[in-house]
Amino acid sequence: MVAEELRAGERLDGLPSQQIQIIQNPDMFSYSLDAVLLAYFAKPKQKGRGLSVDLGAGTGAIGLFYAAKVTGQVKLVELQQDLAEMAQRSVVLNHLEDRVSVIHSDMQEIFADIKPGSVDTVLSNPPYFSVNEKTKQNLDEHYQLARHEIAIDLPRLAQVANKLLKNNGKFYLVHRPDRLEDIMSALAARKLAVKRIQFVYGKADREANMVLVEAIKAGKPGGVRILPPIIAYTANDEYTPQVQEILYGQPWQL
Known part of the structure; x- marks a missing residue:
């Protein structure tokens, strides 16, 4: 793709390490x-x-980055038409049409397209904020849906994941x-057993600002592993060597 086609x-x-490019519009998401x-983090x-299925795929970043380290089919499910269309163009841009497809749908209505x-x-990067938290009312619809649990919340997301997954x-x-x-409660109630947790810190002297979670459908209870932390930035606001390697190093291995 050349710039004038944007x-x-x-x-x-x-993402240089995966040799994947994503079409984005900062005014949307x-x-x-x-x-x-x-x-x-995801282990195939x-x-x-x-x-593999990316629920709430947005512009397709997670699914496309993940697709570069697997050989199977990847489906990107996105509710918002504008974002789904951008994701589809990114699939073509990266020459992954044979393995990656985009489904414009509410994830709760996906079962005609993806067999339970x-x-x-x-995989999912869901909205982080519950609807009872204060929201900035000047955010447009794209950001409202991406950031707040308007279209989907954790219990319903866990239910969709459970229904899609094999044992x-x-x-x-x-x-x-x-x-x-809330995450642990929603997953446990839907027979998704948490097995790995990894916290991400903006800097070493700050509280964690992200958590990565792996759960297994119908997995045995117990045996949760807490992995070593990921530190994103140095004191000088540069990426740490760990994150530099993830972003710019060798392709991720299976």
């Missing part, structure tokens, strides 16, 4: 480090040969640490 307000952002880290089943119990891996399939999500109790 539409008004759009830009190309990329743009992915950030949380999307990259979720795709990196069966060497990535099975079906057919998915090996579900022992994996569900991955990134969220805010202050919602961890």
Whole structure:
């Protein structure tokens, strides 16, 4: 794609380590480090040969970054038409039409397109804020839906993931640490057993600002592993060597 093929307000952002480019429009929605880290954190089943689904895909960043480290099919599910259309153009841009497809749909109505119990891996970067929290009313619809639990909340997201997954399939999500109790409750109620947790810190001397979670459908209870933390920035506001490697290093391995 050449620059003149981008539409008004759009830009190309990329992940060099995965050799993936994403079409974005900052006036609608743009992915950030949380999307990259979720795709990196997720561990494919069966060497990535099975079906993976990105719920609430936005411009497709998580699913496309993840697709670069698996060999199976990846489906990107997105409610907002403008974002789904951008995601589809990014699929074409990255020459992944044979393995990655975009479904413009409410994730709660996806089961005619994706058979229940057919998915090996579900990924999601859901809205972080519950609707009873104070919101900035000047945000446009794209940001409202992406940031606040208007179209989907944690219990309903967990239910969709459970219905899509095979037994022992994996569900991955990134969220805010202050919602961890809600996350654990929603997953446990829907037979999704948490197995790995990794906290992300903006800087080493600050509280965690992200949490990455892996859960297994119908997994045995107990055995939760807390992984070493990811520190995003140095005291000089530069990426740490760990994050530099994730962003710019060698392609992620299975």
